[in-house]
Amino acid sequence: MKPKAVTLKDVAAAANVSRATAARALNGYGYVGGDAAERVRTVARELGYRGNRIAQALRQGELPLIGFVPGDILNPFFSQIAHDLDMELRGSRHNLLIAASQEDPEQERQVIDSLRALALRGLIIAPATSDPNPQLAAMLEEGYPLVLIDRVPEGLDCDQITVDNREGARNAVDYLIRSGHRRIALIHDGSRIGTARERLAGYSEALESRGIAADPALIAESPSTVSHAIDATIRLFHRQDPPTALFTVDSLMTQGAMLAFRSLGLSMPHDVSLVGFDDFDMATFSDPQITVVSQPIKKIGPLAVEMIMARIQGSRAPARHVQFPTQLTVRGSVSRPRSA
Amino acid sequence: MKPKAVTLKDVAAAANVSRATAARALNGYGYVGGDAAERVRTVARELGYRGNRIAQALRQGELPLIGFVPGDILNPFFSQIAHDLDMELRGSRHNLLIAASQEDPEQERQVIDSLRALALRGLIIAPATSDPNPQLAAMLEEGYPLVLIDRVPEGLDCDQITVDNREGARNAVDYLIRSGHRRIALIHDGSRIGTARERLAGYSEALESRGIAADPALIAESPSTVSHAIDATIRLFHRQDPPTALFTVDSLMTQGAMLAFRSLGLSMPHDVSLVGFDDFDMATFSDPQITVVSQPIKKIGPLAVEMIMARIQGSRAPARHVQFPTQLTVRGSVSRPRSA
DNA sequence: GCCCCATATGAGACCGGTCTCACAAGATGG
DNA sequence: CCATCTTGTGAGACCGGTCTCATATGGGGC
Numbered sequence: 001m002k003p004k005a006v007t008l009k010d011v012a013a014a015a016n017v018s019r020a021t022a023a024r025a026l027n028g029y030g031y032v033g034g035d036a037a038e039r040v041r042t043v044a045r046e047l048g049y050r051g052n053r054i055a056q057a058l059r060q061g062e063l064p065l066i067g068f069v070p071g072d073i074l075n076p077f078f079s080q081i082a083h084d085l086d087m088e089l090r091g092s093r094h095n096l097l098i099a100a101s102q103e104d105p106e107q108e109r110q111v112i113d114s115l116r117a118l119a120l121r122g123l124i125i126a127p128a129t130s131d132p133n134p135q136l137a138a139m140l141e142e143g144y145p146l147v148l149i150d151r152v153p154e155g156l157d158c159d160q161i162t163v164d165n166r167e168g169a170r171n172a173v174d175y176l177i178r179s180g181h182r183r184i185a186l187i188h189d190g191s192r193i194g195t196a197r198e199r200l201a202g203y204s205e206a207l208e209s210r211g212i213a214a215d216p217a218l219i220a221e222s223p224s225t226v227s228h229a230i231d232a233t234i235r236l237f238h239r240q241d242p243p244t245a246l247f248t249v250d251s252l253m254t255q256g257a258m259l260a261f262r263s264l265g266l267s268m269p270h271d272v273s274l275v276g277f278d279d280f281d282m283a284t285f286s287d288p289q290i291t292v293v294s295q296p297i298k299k300i301g302p303l304a305v306e307m308i309m310a311r312i313q314g315s316r317a318p319a320r321h322v323q324f325p326t327q328l329t330v331r332g333s334v335s336r337p338r339s340a
Numbered sequence: 341m342k343p344k345a346v347t348l349k350d351v352a353a354a355a356n357v358s359r360a361t362a363a364r365a366l367n368g369y370g371y372v373g374g375d376a377a378e379r380v381r382t383v384a385r386e387l388g389y390r391g392n393r394i395a396q397a398l399r400q401g402e403l404p405l406i407g408f409v410p411g412d413i414l415n416p417f418f419s420q421i422a423h424d425l426d427m428e429l430r431g432s433r434h435n436l437l438i439a440a441s442q443e444d445p446e447q448e449r450q451v452i453d454s455l456r457a458l459a460l461r462g463l464i465i466a467p468a469t470s471d472p473n474p475q476l477a478a479m480l481e482e483g484y485p486l487v488l489i490d491r492v493p494e495g496l497d498c499d500q501i502t503v504d505n506r507e508g509a510r511n512a513v514d515y516l517i518r519s520g521h522r523r524i525a526l527i528h529d530g531s532r533i534g535t536a537r538e539r540l541a542g543y544s545e546a547l548e549s550r551g552i553a554a555d556p557a558l559i560a561e562s563p564s565t566v567s568h569a570i571d572a573t574i575r576l577f578h579r580q581d582p583p584t585a586l587f588t589v590d591s592l593m594t595q596g597a598m599l600a601f602r603s604l605g606l607s608m609p610h611d612v613s614l615v616g617f618d619d620f621d622m623a624t625f626s627d628p629q630i631t632v633v634s635q636p637i638k639k640i641g642p643l644a645v646e647m648i649m650a651r652i653q654g655s656r657a658p659a660r661h662v663q664f665p666t667q668l669t670v671r672g673s674v675s676r677p678r679s680a
Numbered sequence: 681g682c683c684c685c686a687t688a689t690g691a692g693a694c695c696g697g698t699c700t701c702a703c704a705a706g707a708t709g710g
Numbered sequence: 711c712c713a714t715c716t717t718g719t720g721a722g723a724c725c726g727g728t729c730t731c732a733t734a735t736g737g738g739g740c
Binding site for chain 3: 017018019020021024030031032033036055057058059060061
């Protein structure tokens, strides 16, 4: 009941050699006699010797671990990325430590601190806010391997992978306009999360470039949850002069809008058109299927691993800023407005 | 560019005390003079001293890490659990290492091996198969803290959390029978995964207890992916004498069935009834919403943490086998068969 | 036969902490 | 005033590896 793991010393003793020789035999470096090596390997197998990575790490400085700090693993966007990181990292014999920030800056700070104490080789983070972040700045300064995904704090020149939120939103809204809509509503969380801000900006740009005055009454702010989004949608469409189309800035809100339309008895695309940012499974399960701005999620994980590995291997290259374009995935939730 | 983390030695030197005293001051044990302690703490703060958990772990044997080996994090079932584990573990100042087995026994073996080398404090595993598992048996034998969830290898008396798959399936099928169905199809993956087998058993029992002969032609086997399930469903309903109801053993298959029905032009519940095992978001987004057997997913994570922590704290109590009951969540996807 | 070098091996430093133990003071007390 | 106890502190062992360096041995070249 006291497992007492087999150590190198045990193996060395059993094979009648010194720890140094045993280590050489097992790790295959330096000079080792053929039969000594043989003996050590046999004994190690028999004893069930299993190296202690902690000791190795202590000597060499780091554990083969990469940390990932998503906003929330429950979000399919992040669980896809977590999955890809896990797969990709396995190829480099690293393991993945996941600790969600719950989209809370303070929790994020603590989580990062606790991960750093573990002497991970690097961290992949989706920062909870786009406010300047001294903690990350300090790590970057120290040369700590760091890759930011999805969102980026202001003024931090760090390896990062984002998508072109502004353009994606602009395209989506422009598509609605080209379909004949003029009264296009928007739901966003007024959050610190930069992505939402950029999507809002894209919305405004699209309207402006087509000479449509933005109506502040059509812009709703709501926390990013399905139920809040339902409320926000209902409020928007309960007006005497309701919008003919809606653009939602994330998939949770899109789901909320779908449910709200159902309860309002509005049918898509006949009564109302909908475009959401971010693709999600349900978008293809509803009837009609939902037109969305899709992001190349599957490219993010592998690229993040590539970036962090480069840093771990000591690359001092200037920070890479990769911004993926989005793509408008046209499905069935948009048509010309009835009245138009 | 060579961060050269601040070590205890640096702090001790700067505070003009020995490492021993510095350690005592920082960790608050043993005797330390008031002003020495003060000095050490101040210096530590100024230098940005951050303990090295690896060194601590080497001395004390383990890192404050728990490993989690799910089948696949993309599966919402597992991402919910991962999320709960992460949250729950934070309370005990532990971090979560996630490495998916991809439902592959060989990969599982390797993953567990690589996690063990990291000297984690314990492992929470959803075994990929229910075949006897010597690796896990050996770990158990050694007294390694281990908690199994969702599935359990044969002949392993280990802390475990499962749900009553057989009863859940029996209830679901019985519900269909009580709704007047006689020709009830089943799609399962013929997998080694025990849960699927138990659900199949529940299906058979329900039929038998109502005196309905099971028709092998109504039992389809398909890998557990949406697209395979679509094919399987189509094959089942292309028969000259199609079933009037379908029971699917997991949420991916349920989704596949929904899509297949749509493409076949069958409308639920009018043309066909559907009950799925495992609740999922989309089940409430479709029209009609899907009747499912739901599992108390949110209870699993917290309980798993409780169990593993007890083992880590040295509990030698007999293995706990917790089996949660399931609940039939009746929604709108079942009605009396047309013909009946 | 002598020197040099390649090969094989062990001793021991080291990584950064924790912790035991010995020891030096000052306080207590009889 | 000496013995004893309480404090405060440092030296150094230790965790389990890695790795440098010194040493031992044997073969080849001259």
